[in-house]
Amino acid sequence: MSNSKRGAFIVIEGLDRSGKSTQASLLHERLQDSQDGTIPKVVLLKFPDRTTAIGKMIDAYLRSESELDDRAIHLLFSANRWELASMITAHLAEGTTVLADRYAFSGIAFSARKGLPYEWCRAPEVGLPAPDITLFLNISPKVAAARGGYGLERYEKEEVQKGVRQVFDKIGQAMREEGKGKWVEIDAGKSKEEVAEELWRAVQPLVSVVDGPISKLWETTLGGGS
Numbered sequence: 233m234s235n236s237k238r239g240a241f242i243v244i245e246g247l248d249r250s251g252k253s254t255q256a257s258l259l260h261e262r263l264q265d266s267q268d269g270t271i272p273k274v275v276l277l278k279f280p281d282r283t284t285a286i287g288k289m290i291d292a293y294l295r296s297e298s299e300l301d302d303r304a305i306h307l308l309f310s311a312n313r314w315e316l317a318s319m320i321t322a323h324l325a326e327g328t329t330v331l332a333d334r335y336a337f338s339g340i341a342f343s344a345r346k347g348l349p350y351e352w353c354r355a356p357e358v359g360l361p362a363p364d365i366t367l368f369l370n371i372s373p374k375v376a377a378a379r380g381g382y383g384l385e386r387y388e389k390e391e392v393q394k395g396v397r398q399v400f401d402k403i404g405q406a407m408r409e410e411g412k413g414k415w416v417e418i419d420a421g422k423s424k425e426e427v428a429e430e431l432w433r434a435v436q437p438l439v440s441v442v443d444g445p446i447s448k449l450w451e452t453t454l455g456g457g458s
């Protein structure tokens with residue numbers, strides 16, 4: 233018998249080259265393996281989802297094939313999450329665990345770094361399904377850059393990542409103060425195996441006991457809970 237009423241919503245966040253995508257795949261596999269051979273009840277999402285019409289616009293922007301106003305691209309990234317929001321909620325409601333590689337926190341961090349007001353950046357994210365836990369892969373921009381492999385995309389530069397990291401720190405602090413939805417920092421400078429183990433330790437207790445309604449991001453702070 234399972235006492236799970238709904239799926240858990242797990243988000244992995246971090247700077248570029250922090251190992252997010254690798255760790256998301258490893259965690260996805262491990263969650264699937266823990267389903268006792270029954271139909272896998274875990275889905276892995278990646279934001280931005282570049283396959284949708286909005287995602288294709290984001291992809292062109294990231295590859296510098298198009299130019300967009302900072303606010304316009306911010307809203308597109310957010311819209312890309314909103315277009316999948318009902319799907320996330322439906323999965324969770326039917327008991328499927330949802331694992332997301334990046335989410336609203338990246339949205340705030342990458343845009344606020346450009347000088348857009350923090351609250352303005354947060355506003356379009358208010359009301360999205362809220363993660364039960366956010367795993368922030370913590371790495372210094374210097375170590376991330378030293379790993380090599382920055383590609384040619386728009387934000388893949390050390391000075392950009394430094395600014396993004398500062399905003400992430402602010403978000404993490406606010407999340408801890410609010411005490412809603414866990415924000416867990418993981419030392420991403422460790423080996424791949426050690427990081428995977430830490431992630432597993434953080435999510436394992438959660439996935440079997442998720443209970444209660446799916447909450448919404450910051451719904452009480454901006455009155456966005458309609």
Ligand code: DGP
Pocket residue numbers: 248279280294305306309310334335336338339340342343385387388
């Ligand atoms: P990824 O596919 O995870 O490598 O992400 C592509 C790039 O886009 C990466 O540099 C981080 C950035 N990014 C991810 N999500 C958002 C977002 O919501 N807003 C902005 N401005 N940038 C984002």
